[in-house]
Amino acid sequence: MPRIRFTENLQRHVACPPGEVAGGTVREVLEAYFAEGNRSTARGYVLDDQGALRKHMAIFVNGAPVMDRRLLADAVPEDGTVDVIQALSGG
């Protein structure tokens, strides 16, 4: 199953421990993670009102930045690692 990790800076506001969740796209992995344990608050820290990646957040799959920030349709390999980080553009 893909692994998912979150920036340490997010932990100050809401708990997002590393996890392993099923999913073949970034969207599927993220939604599976947020649905697990009712992490709806954490979802709002990463995704905006329309479900797109927040402007100053970034996601990498196996070290490569995702291309689709709105639908989050980039593929995630079965043994992939999804990193959710802050973009320095946000200050």
Added chain:
Amino acid sequence: MANRFHVATRKGLFTIHRGNAGWAIERASFLGDNCTLVMHDPRPELGSEGTLYAALDHGHFGVKLHRSVDGGVAWQEIATPVYPEKPADYVPKTPPMEGQAYDWVLKLVWALSPGGSEQKGRIWCGTLPGGLFFSDDHGDSWELNRPLWDHPQRESWFGGGADYPGIHSICVNPLDPDHLTIGISCAGAWITRDCGQSWNCGGEGMRAEFMPPELAMDPNIQDPHLLVQCPAEPDALWVQHHNGIFKSTDAAGSWTEIEEAGPSTFGFAVAVHPKNPETAWFVPAVKDEQRIPADGKVVVTRTRDGGQSFDTLSKGLPQEHAYDLVFRHALDVDDSGDCLAFGSTTGSLWVSEDGGDSWETVSEHLPPIHAVRFEKGLL
């Protein structure tokens, strides 16, 4: 007279208390975080002393709301207003001033107001990009006011000082909580008398130099920086506008411009006396290209005769090389009308206990100040 107020700053929320030694910082909350607004709800529904609400803008992580029922000792994150899903085929009927349609995404909580004393749990929340939300459970959940969002004139609103239009003022008529008057940059004043079921744009009288001459008096393009209502006489409203000072005595049915007010009629903040609609305070700045105090002197201007004349109040305020700007929510007056406080972009905070005649410095070293709000009683 009030003995406590709250200061929302770029790096946290500060509670100021008047003890035996005078006004001093009692507590700091959310240190390091951008606290953009604070509201004290006096209704004793959750906490016996009322409830505090704080809006945070985490930048990367978005806008959040927190609530405290013990005067700010402990805080709990509550729900954040969420814009509805934007239809995939949505195309604005009015070309956006900004050149492209904006996302239906919460950008900023720009106004918070308790509902009426009988409207248990009701809170109003004004936001960028122009949505008005309400909660009936003290912020545990929020709903967008669709009649205003779906109003055909809403699409022609545009940003003033921001990339998006925003609701920064919400005045709930204490005598009739279904009657709201809200201030929008840039869309003037909007009014509902049926608790948000229907809305209309306020009457003429405001003037916008920033528009082509034939549009300058259009009520729906005005940039009120802040709109305030006299609680004792709710038909009396004051506006600090991008182009000066305006007042209404007929519940925003019409507006009269005040053309002379001390060093400048430009500014962001305004406060009206809670019992006397003829008395209002402003913090002027050189108009809009510069936005600094005239001659480097921080002053407060006050009218006590409905804008016919103004006092320029400077006792206790810096009068040499002071470049403090006071944002729209950063001036407030307490229930008595005697105690005022205001804070600046350069982190200075002042209090007056004599209606503005003289001022005491509380701090010159706070982070940039977004908002100053007294704890007030029930109306």
